[in-house]
Amino acid sequence: MINFIDKLQKEIRQQIQQIEAEDKNILKKSLDASHVLGEGFDRLKEFIIAYQFQNEDEEILFFKEVKPKIFCHLIYYRKVYNIEMHRPVASVEAQKEYLKKKLDVIQDFNDKILDFYRYYRSGATYLDAAYFVRGQPDTEQYLETFYYERDPQFSTNADFKVAKIMANDMLQAYLLSELELLDNYMQKPSATSFPKVKLTWTGSKTDLIELIYALDTEGCFNNGKIPIIQIAAYFESIFNIDLGNNIARNFYDMRIRNQPTPFLDRLREEIRKRMENTKPGGKDKDNDKK
Known part of the structure; x- marks a missing residue:
């Protein structure tokens, strides 16, 4: 498993670095990156469904660390694409309000999964078997909207939550940098020239x-x-x-x-x-x- 995953991650990383280095706008970059990550994710899913984990620890390792590290980038680029696709073309203040609302959405998600969020951030492991082994009942009060649509062979109760937490960390950094750019833009004399x-x-x-x-x-x-x-x-x-x-x-x-x-x-x-x-x-x- 490790050899396949290392090779897949290297291929994805190289393609994403190439996309980021290209002279394209953020919409095009995020769309291209989403396609690369989506194809890689499909390959990962196909491999894991056919793979037999050696033990419970290996299964936990995959769903707690390996899968989320790939999935989080797919979530991130898709979020960036949607944010920029619907970003208002209006005053700088209107844009700032729009971006701040996106930051509020991130905080709202963290609040809804607060118990798990604290568990994951603390580095705890005592509930890993319940969170990251397939086939376990989900006792969390907050469920994803697609809970009943996900593939039980490729999902656990919490791997998506981890991926989204990681994606939100990247997304938060992106939104804050965009807000800073808007602040700098307003301060430049040429902004209204x-x-x-x-x-x-x-x-x-x-x-x-x-x-x-x-x-x-x-x-x-x-x-x-x-x-x-x-x-x-x-x-x-x-x-x-x-x-x-x-x-x-x-x-x-x-x-x-x-x-x-x-x-x-x-x-x-x-x-x-x-x-x-x-x-x-x-x-x-x-x-x-x-």
């Missing part, structure tokens, strides 16, 4: 959101290190337009259209035509009336 001459966007809001996501995906601003919410806020200011409080929802709706990128497709076609109709020297052939 926009061009004096503004243009008015006369296309549709959806077209502009499509363009913003394309530019962000390509990493066109500060090598992709500017949050898309700040890019959207800048575009709103210079183009005199209100894109609403949740462009992520618009983006989700755009993904399921029959033609996902009509504006970008149209831009490409129009610029191609213009290039074909432009004579040396920069004059349009169609406007040459000589």
Whole structure:
């Protein structure tokens, strides 16, 4: 078992490090990482279902330490993706309120499993057989919503709780760092510095959101290190337009259209035509009336 798990963890770690090093936005990174971890988790599940633990101690070791260390990263990246997907494109204060509510959710979860939380954090082991051996009745008052849907061959009463505690630790650090970035952004003089001459966007809001996501995906601003919410806020200011409080929802709706990128497709076609109709020297052939 150890050899298989060590090899699997090494493969996952290398792929995640590669994803984190890529010049992509957080949505793309978290989605790609979720796919890698999901595939790895499926491989782990397939192996364990076919594996016979040598003794109870080995089973406890797997469900208390091994599985949660992999599962927690899958939970974390999926949470980050969902948080950023629904993060409001509004004032910095609105964003801070949104992120603080996510921190409150973490605390609420810890409060609901307080007895187990204290047991796990203390490093205790006297209830490990009840928590981390399969087939044991769950006497906890707080059950996960999917309790009756989980695979009894690959789950115990508490392995998910451990994974979520670990994921929440990482998520809490992420949320606090995002709040700090917003605080720093508010303190910079350039935070509200926009061009004096503004243009008015006369296309549709959806077209502009499509363009913003394309530019962000390509990493066109500060090598992709500017949050898309700040890019959207800048575009709103210079183009005199209100894109609403949740462009992520618009983006989700755009993904399921029959033609996902009509504006970008149209831009490409129009610029191609213009290039074909432009004579040396920069004059349009169609406007040459000589």
